[in-house]
Amino acid sequence: MTAGKFDLSNIVRPKIYNLEPYRCARDDFTEGILLDANENAHGPSITISTGFEDLHRYPDPHQVKFKSLMAQFRNKNSKLSVEPLLTSDNLCLGVGSDESVDALIRACCIPGKQKILINPPTYGMYSICAAINDVGVVKIPLTYEDNTFQLNVEKILDTLRSDQDIKLVFITSPGNPTGQYINLADIERICSSWLNGIVVVDEAYIDFGGESASPLVNKYPNLAVFQTVSKSFGLAGIRIGITFASKELSSVLNAMKAPYNISTMASQLGVNALSDKSIQIMQENATKINKEKFRVLKELTSLDCVEDQQISGLDANFIMIRMKNRDIAKQVYLNLATKAKVVVRYRGTELGCAGGLRITIGTKEENDRLIKELKNITDQLLK
Numbered sequence: 001m002t003a004g005k006f007d008l009s010n011i012v013r014p015k016i017y018n019l020e021p022y023r024c025a026r027d028d029f030t031e032g033i034l035l036d037a038n039e040n041a042h043g044p045s046i047t048i049s050t051g052f053e054d055l056h057r058y059p060d061p062h063q064v065k066f067k068s069l070m071a072q073f074r075n076k077n078s079k080l081s082v083e084p085l086l087t088s089d090n091l092c093l094g095v096g097s098d099e100s101v102d103a104l105i106r107a108c109c110i111p112g113k114q115k116i117l118i119n120p121p122t123y124g125m126y127s128i129c130a131a132i133n134d135v136g137v138v139k140i141p142l143t144y145e146d147n148t149f150q151l152n153v154e155k156i157l158d159t160l161r162s163d164q165d166i167k168l169v170f171i172t173s174p175g176n177p178t179g180q181y182i183n184l185a186d187i188e189r190i191c192s193s194w195l196n197g198i199v200v201v202d203e204a205y206i207d208f209g210g211e212s213a214s215p216l217v218n219k220y221p222n223l224a225v226f227q228t229v230s231k232s233f234g235l236a237g238i239r240i241g242i243t244f245a246s247k248e249l250s251s252v253l254n255a256m257k258a259p260y261n262i263s264t265m266a267s268q269l270g271v272n273a274l275s276d277k278s279i280q281i282m283q284e285n286a287t288k289i290n291k292e293k294f295r296v297l298k299e300l301t302s303l304d305c306v307e308d309q310q311i312s313g314l315d316a317n318f319i320m321i322r323m324k325n326r327d328i329a330k331q332v333y334l335n336l337a338t339k340a341k342v343v344v345r346y347r348g349t350e351l352g353c354a355g356g357l358r359i360t361i362g363t364k365e366e367n368d369r370l371i372k373e374l375k376n377i378t379d380q381l382l383k
């Protein structure tokens with residue numbers, strides 16, 4: 001284990017650490033007759049009215065308004081008292097968190113040599129981005145006790161101690177497909193014991209359950225936290241992912257991103273999603289989803305063919321049930337999609353998830369249909 005102080009310049013690849021960000025004339029001047037960026041002053045050549053102004057102009061590369069509102073929202077909703085509070089300088093935006101995953105891997109891992117560590121069962125994109133970047137993947141499965149998935153902290157720390165080529169540890173909290181919030185104390189323990197890389201906590205589902213680790217980036221310089229507007233904010237179509245990190249790491253990530261990665265439309269809708277009124281709608285919807293989650297769980301686990309105890313935690317906007325007869329789970333999934341036109345996700349091949357179907361909680365009507373069709377299909381299959 002590296003002793004002493006965390007030094008980001010030893011973690012980020014030197015060419016990226018020293019990167020000069022792209023600059024344009026509009027970093028200095030934004031008003032007047034703008035003939036600096038080879039845009040088309042005649043405007044968009046489309047026949048519909050979009051409601052968005054200035055689509056012929058490049059978007060703001062820095063997205064300060066969205067970032068400030070997001071920082072404020074997380075500060076206000078946090079029970080952790082960490083100083084200093086988050087500011088826009090702690091954030092970098094990506095085209096969904098999927099771009100954020102790729103950016104951190106490119107920033108920190110030398111292709112063909114260095115590695116990331118993941119905790120299966122987990123979100124698939126970490127391994128895919130690692131493969132694209134020719135970066136190795138070390139797997140330390142989550143522990144599974146009393147129906148709860150958690151980190152195997154001892155094994156993770158032992159592995160990090162013995163393999164200096166691991167540069168990133170990806171932790172999903174609440175997990176996908178586990179739906180389980182990960183103990184913050186375990187995450188903090190890894191952050192304070194391992195200074196040879198960055199601990200990444202992917203909080204795509206955090207607004208459905210658990211305390212966000214995001215304010216902790218100002219306590220642990222080796223922590224990065226991913227969030228997204230795709231889940232609780234209901235804006236998967238606009239593609240905004242957020243990385244919270246120390247100001248130093250954030251400025252590296254901002255320097256390496258494509259300057260105009262967030263479109264004008266995404267940006268304006270994202271800012272609107274962070275108004276007080278929109279946040280209230282988001283929170284009301286999250287509450288509705290959480291309530292429905294328990295109802296759907298109760299209905300499904302009372303079916304004869306489904307195990308009484310779900311596989312997953314209940315901290316996200318989905319549940320994972322287990323078919324008593326593990327072998328029919330895939331067929332139930334296929335019949336649901338093709339005969340009943342209800343699409344869920346078969347997760348039976350994931351570690352610890354044999355017979356598992358992951359079901360996103362929809363509207364009440366959608367959930368009622370799911371319950372009815374799942375019952376019909378399993379009755380037919382087991383007849």
Ligand SMILES: Cc1ncc(COP(=O)(O)O)c(C=O)c1O
Pocket residue numbers: 095096097098099123172175176202204227228229230236240241
């Ligand atoms: C854990 C996790 N992270 C990230 C994402 C993707 O987020 P985005 O839509 O921002 O790319 C998902 C989507 O399913 C997810 O489950």
